[in-house]
Amino acid sequence: MNLRDLDYHLPEDLIAQRPAGRREDARLLVVRRADGALVDAHVARLGEWLTAGDVLVLNETRVRPARLVVRRPTGGAVELLVVRPAPDGTWVALARPAKRAHVGVRLALPDGSLTLEVVGEGDGGERRLQVASGDLEGALRAAGEIPLPPYIRRAATPEDAERYQTVFARVEGAVAAPTAGLHFSEALLAGLAARGVDAVRLVLHVGPGTFRPVSSDDPREHRMEEEWYDVPADTAARLRAARAAGGRVVAVGTTAVRALESACDAHGGALGPASGWTRKYILPPYRFRGVDALLTNFHLPRTTLLLLVAAFAGAELVRAAYAHAVRERYRFYSYGDAMLIL
Incomplete structure (x- = not known):
């Protein structure tokens, strides 16, 4: 068809x-x-x-409260959709804007409790992330948001x-x-x-x-x-x-x-x-x-x-x-x- x-x-x-x-x-x-x-x-x-x-x-x-906003060392914001852990200990995520999350860049929460390093790139904004310091799952529980679909045109609420x-x-x-x-x-x-x-x-x-x-x-x-x-x-x-x-x-x-x-x-x-x-x-x-x-x-x-x-x-x-x-x-x-x- x-x-x-x-x-x-x-x-x-x-x-x-x-x-x-x-x-x-x-x-x-x-x-x-x-x-x-x-x-x-x-x-x-x-x-x-x-x-x-x-x-x-x-x-x-x-x-999972998978939407997490992190920042580059220069201060620019990157929104991550954290998809799943990978067998090698890294995490699969989608980054937006993806051009701000190239391999080698470190992304951190503003309070410094979590730092991630981009170690791989895929299609459609997919990134592989290595936890450099902190606890990603704990950070998602503390600071992550429920990832509402893009056609719901408002911010997530409690x-x-x-x-x-x-x-x-x-x-x-x-x-x-x-x-x-x-x-x-x-x-x-x-x-x-x-x-x-x-x-x-x-x-x-x-x-x-x-x-x-x-x-x-x-x-x-x-x-x-x-x-x-x-x-x-x-x-x-x-x-x-x-x-x-x-x-x-x-x-x-x-x-x-x-x-x-x-x-x-x-x-x-x-x-x-x-x-x-x-x-x-x-x-x-x-x-x-x-x-x-x-x-x-x-x-x-x-x-x-x-x-x-x-x-x-x-x-x-x-x-x-x-x-x-x-x-x-x-x-x-x-x-x-x-x-x-x-």
């Missing part, structure tokens, strides 16, 4: 700048693949669209430290939230459990590639960045048992889908436990092995996330759903509303 097939016009005022009052207050567009129906609903009533025996798959990654995390976030390592999971409160999860809809956990640490557009009209030319995932043995076993009993695997977010499908790749197509680095890239046509239904937010054009949704629901139905969502003034992107694709 051509990437332009999924382009759409979005009025800027439909890009959600803040979360809904309560997590479950978001609207929900139910998309039925069997007949193409589009139904307006609300996340708070998600249980009406699920049945006892279905299982939610939650990504319990936690967003509210974002809570609302840009899922209530089930446990394993720190992401630089972006698995946003479909932001709609769940403890009360909503408890209510679903009371209806017989269980939940299992896995991890995929969302990397900066989630913000990067697919630049070629032919999406097959795009290359995914690697991300760490972990599908535990208990999660895989419970999902296999649910399916054997007639239940559905309901992935909460595209990150959960990619983790499950990566695990299927590791077992010749069957769902089993797996962990490691993945560059799993899903675009039409694709046969899903580990997912039966998908809860997801509305995504930017020309992104790998929208391609995955098109692979799951079909490009024509996705175009119709997005046109409906714009017409009905749904809120888009990270703090926006959701789709449930059945």
Whole structure:
């Protein structure tokens, strides 16, 4: 398919700048693949669209306070997005402006508690950093900010430290939230459990590639960045048992889908436990092995996330759903509303 097939016009005022009052207050567009129906609903009533025996798959990654402003010896500011530690003891980060962070430059916090040296350069502003003095993880906890996406055009607030995390976030390592999971409160999860809809956990640490557009009209030319995932043995076993009993695997977010499908790749197509680095890239046509239904937010054009949704629901139905969502003034992107694709 051509990437332009999924382009759409979005009025800027439909890009959600803040979360809904309560997590479950978001609207929900139910998309039925069997007949193409589009139904307006609300996340708070998600249980009406699920049945006892279905299982939610939650990504319990936690967003690191990864945005850190440091200074060159000359005083110039450099903003870092600290992505992850590397096996050699350095850290992978994105620097902005990148031209101020060339190899050999030392970057420090104003109070001198942390000094980093740039020891490597990559594409797209990627830098390798060596800790010269201090504790980077401690500095992030003390001075780092939650890295809100660039389309949220405001500074992060204390509210974002809570609302840009899922209530089930446990394993720190992401630089972006698995946003479909932001709609769940403890009360909503408890209510679903009371209806017989269980939940299992896995991890995929969302990397900066989630913000990067697919630049070629032919999406097959795009290359995914690697991300760490972990599908535990208990999660895989419970999902296999649910399916054997007639239940559905309901992935909460595209990150959960990619983790499950990566695990299927590791077992010749069957769902089993797996962990490691993945560059799993899903675009039409694709046969899903580990997912039966998908809860997801509305995504930017020309992104790998929208391609995955098109692979799951079909490009024509996705175009119709997005046109409906714009017409009905749904809120888009990270703090926006959701789709449930059945």
